[in-house]
Amino acid sequence: MSWKLQDIASQSGRIAIVTGANIGLGFETAAVLAEKGCVVVLACRNLDKAQAAKQQMLKRDPDASVICMALDLSSLKSVRAFAQAFSRSHSQLDLLINNAGIMMPPYALSEDGFESQWAANYLGHFALTGLLLPLLVKTPKSRIVSLSSLAHTWGAIRLEDPNFTRGYDKREAYGQSKLACLMFAYELQRRLSRAGHNTLSVAAHPGVSATNLFQHMPKAVQVFSPLMSLIFQSAKGGALPSLYAALGADVAGGDYYGPGSMGQMRGAPVKVGSNRASRDLTVATALWSLSESQSGVRYLD
Numbered sequence: 001m002s003w004k005l006q007d008i009a010s011q012s013g014r015i016a017i018v019t020g021a022n023i024g025l026g027f028e029t030a031a032v033l034a035e036k037g038c039v040v041v042l043a044c045r046n047l048d049k050a051q052a053a054k055q056q057m058l059k060r061d062p063d064a065s066v067i068c069m070a071l072d073l074s075s076l077k078s079v080r081a082f083a084q085a086f087s088r089s090h091s092q093l094d095l096l097i098n099n100a101g102i103m104m105p106p107y108a109l110s111e112d113g114f115e116s117q118w119a120a121n122y123l124g125h126f127a128l129t130g131l132l133l134p135l136l137v138k139t140p141k142s143r144i145v146s147l148s149s150l151a152h153t154w155g156a157i158r159l160e161d162p163n164f165t166r167g168y169d170k171r172e173a174y175g176q177s178k179l180a181c182l183m184f185a186y187e188l189q190r191r192l193s194r195a196g197h198n199t200l201s202v203a204a205h206p207g208v209s210a211t212n213l214f215q216h217m218p219k220a221v222q223v224f225s226p227l228m229s230l231i232f233q234s235a236k237g238g239a240l241p242s243l244y245a246a247l248g249a250d251v252a253g254g255d256y257y258g259p260g261s262m263g264q265m266r267g268a269p270v271k272v273g274s275n276r277a278s279r280d281l282t283v284a285t286a287l288w289s290l291s292e293s294q295s296g297v298r299y300l301d
């Protein structure tokens with residue numbers, strides 16, 4: 001695929017929400033969407049950081065239309081408040097980019113009592129999507145992009161104990177959360193199609209990109225290591241699969257995009273596959289029910 005940012009048509013008249021847009025892949029995704037004329041909402045847990053990101057975007061493009069709104073995905077109260085505020089002030093939503101995430105932090109529970117990676121990476125986005133769905137489905141050509149990872153193979157969906165109440169394994173918990181994001185993207189598409197909606201649900205992963213995500217990893221693996229910075233691609237490069245999933249002309253619902261070179265670690269975006277666990281329909285259905293009962297947000301049943 002020889003897709004380039006220059007190929008992206010004007011997005012004028014469209015509105016996008018990018019979660020975790022103050023830095024890293026979310027920042028790059030939001031900046032490109034804004035440069036292409038989209039009104040972009042930076043949905044961030046720290047409004048000062050969001051404002052600083054907005055200023056950087058305006059430096060890149062003084063005509064960019066960027067709005068900062070508070071959203072902490074690890075708080076269902078915050079997710080509800082965000083969705084309510086956005087829905088009150090907008091009558092359309094073209095793109096929802098479920099990007100925010102954390103990786104392998106020490107064990108912690110969210111204010112709602114969920115393991116922190118499950119809460120921030122997955123459950124918050126499940127609830128957010130459901131609460132914004134009425135706007136998405138009434139907006140022609142709308143898309144929902146969910147960020148997964150090569151790490152979706154590191155874990156399984158632990159339907160009996162997603163919170164790791166016994167024996168926290170931070171790597172496995174990250175893998176579980178990213179597998180859940182991917183299974184959610186697939187299951188959401190099946191349910192959208194069944195309900196007759198045209199909104200597309202698409203998944204993407206950035207390969208391995210030099211961002212703050214690695215802050216809890218051992219120093220040797222961190223982006224400062226000279227060897228690692230040879231392997232890691234930039235956040236700009238890592239944002240391309242998300243942008244392709246959001247805007248690519250030949251994208252179909254249920255597709256998954258990632259970098260096409262070096263074992264999907266870097267390179268231009270291509271359509272990629274995922275492991276067998278991610279395609280398990282029985283687990284996908286059970287995951288959906290679990291997510292509804294955990295979040296209290298029911299949709300597309």
Ligand SMILES: NC(=O)c1ccc[n+]([C@@H]2O[C@H](COP(=O)([O-])OP(=O)(O)OC[C@H]3O[C@@H](n4cnc5c(N)ncnc54)[C@H](OP(=O)(O)O)[C@@H]3O)[C@@H](O)[C@H]2O)c1
Pocket residue numbers: 019020021022023024025026043044045046049071072073074075098099100101102103120121147148149150205206207208209210211212213214238
């Ligand atoms: N970088 C990679 O190689 C890689 C590989 C595979 C998948 N991914 C996925 O790509 C996505 C973006 O990661 P990144 O690499 O850009 O990481 P990053 O630079 O650390 O950015 C993560 C963003 O998520 C935000 N965030 C974290 N917890 C949040 C919460 N509870 N509520 C709202 N926002 C929250 C962060 O906000 P703060 O700045 O306030 O912390 C930040 O804006 C993640 O879903 C990650 O799993 C990344």
